[in-house]
Amino acid sequence: xxxxxLTVARAVVDEALGLxxxxxxxxxxxxxxxxxxxxxxxxxxxxxxxxxxxxxIAAIVAGSAIAAGRxxx
Amino acid sequence: MxxxxxxxxxxxxxxxxxxxxxxxxAVGITRGWREPLLGTLAALLALAxxxxxxxxxxxxxxxxxxxxxxxxxLVLLFGVRWLxxxxxxxxxxxxxxxxxxxxxxTLADLAVRPRDWAAFAIAFKAVLLEGVExxxxxxxxxxxxxxxxSAALGGLVAVFAVIGxxxxxxxPLSRVPENTLKFCVGVALSTxxxxxxxxxxxxxxxxxxxxxxxxxxxxxxxxxxxxATVGRRxxxxxxxx
Numbered sequence: 096x097x098x099x100x101l102t103v104a105r106a107v108v109d110e111a112l113g114l115x116x117x118x119x120x121x122x123x124x125x126x127x128x129x130x131x132x133x134x135x136x137x138x139x140x141x142x143x144x145x146x147x148x149x150x151x152i153a154a155i156v157a158g159s160a161i162a163a164g165r166x167x168x
Numbered sequence: 169m170x171x172x173x174x175x176x177x178x179x180x181x182x183x184x185x186x187x188x189x190x191x192x193x194a195v196g197i198t199r200g201w202r203e204p205l206l207g208t209l210a211a212l213l214a215l216a217x218x219x220x221x222x223x224x225x226x227x228x229x230x231x232x233x234x235x236x237x238x239x240x241x242l243v244l245l246f247g248v249r250w251l252x253x254x255x256x257x258x259x260x261x262x263x264x265x266x267x268x269x270x271x272x273x274t275l276a277d278l279a280v281r282p283r284d285w286a287a288f289a290i291a292f293k294a295v296l297l298e299g300v301e302x303x304x305x306x307x308x309x310x311x312x313x314x315x316x317x318s319a320a321l322g323g324l325v326a327v328f329a330v331i332g333x334x335x336x337x338x339x340p341l342s343r344v345p346e347n348t349l350k351f352c353v354g355v356a357l358s359t360x361x362x363x364x365x366x367x368x369x370x371x372x373x374x375x376x377x378x379x380x381x382x383x384x385x386x387x388x389x390x391x392x393x394x395x396a397t398v399g400r401r402x403x404x405x406x407x408x409x
């Protein structure tokens with residue numbers, strides 16, 4: 096009984112972690128973009144930071160999907 | 169009532185509900201309905217109770233900007249993950265989620281398990297695992313937008329709609345456009361996550377009504393371009409093979 100509960104608990108923890116970190120490179124890039132946005136707050140207008148962040152992350156997602164979808168040679 | 173929170177929670181919970189329903193249906197049709205329905209109820213309670221207890225505590229005790237930054241970042245990472253997978257499926261680089269295959273696999277698994285508590289356990293585990301994502305969407309979207317009631321309502325409506333459809337049809341809901349839903353929810357979560365992260369950094373958007381559609385257009389445009397590019401490469405690879 097205990098080992099079954101532990102198996103289910105481990106599966107839930109794995110699932111929860113996997114919600115946000117399916118690909119480490121994408122995760123690190125997104126976090127880096129947000130950190131860069133935070134660093135630019137005193138230097139740029141809010142709209143530029145906001146829309147620039149959205150564009151950068153959208154490019155990361157699109158680029159990651161295109162790279163992953165490349166057929167094997 | 170916040171319709172953005174309601175619709176986002178509805179879409180996210182509907183996708184997860186369809187995946188959980190496939191497994192619960194397989195168990196219920198082969199082993200009877202009592203145990204899988206009890207397992208489903210137990211899993212929903214196991215998800216709802218922590219959200220109901222810790223959700224209001226977190227909302228009341230954490231600074232709004234900190235909450236927006238942290239939850240916004242988690243929503244953004246979550247949305248980006250869904251969107252990436254939806255792009256790959258829409259482009260044909262990976263197979264669409266096949267509810268019929270999932271149903272057949274569950275039947276095969278049940279055939280080799282003893283009858284003791286397998287029906288309860290399989291249903292409980294499926295609903296719990298799929299429900300983790302749904303519960304996260306409800307909590308994150310609701311707390312960051314300040315409309316947890318709207319998000320919870322959207323999630324509840326989705327759960328009941330999927331259960332009602334499933335019990336009525338008594339087959340895997342393989343005709344539900346799951347990947348299209350996942351694409352739309354991925355775009356919505358990426359948009360909302362970005363919006364909240366920037367607000368969490370203390371930056372004011374020019375105008376909410378204008379900014380959100382612009383961010384949505386950026387993600388939709390980039391994702392659509394990626395789907396077209398992935399699809400073109402997959403077809404070129406198939407022709408060359």
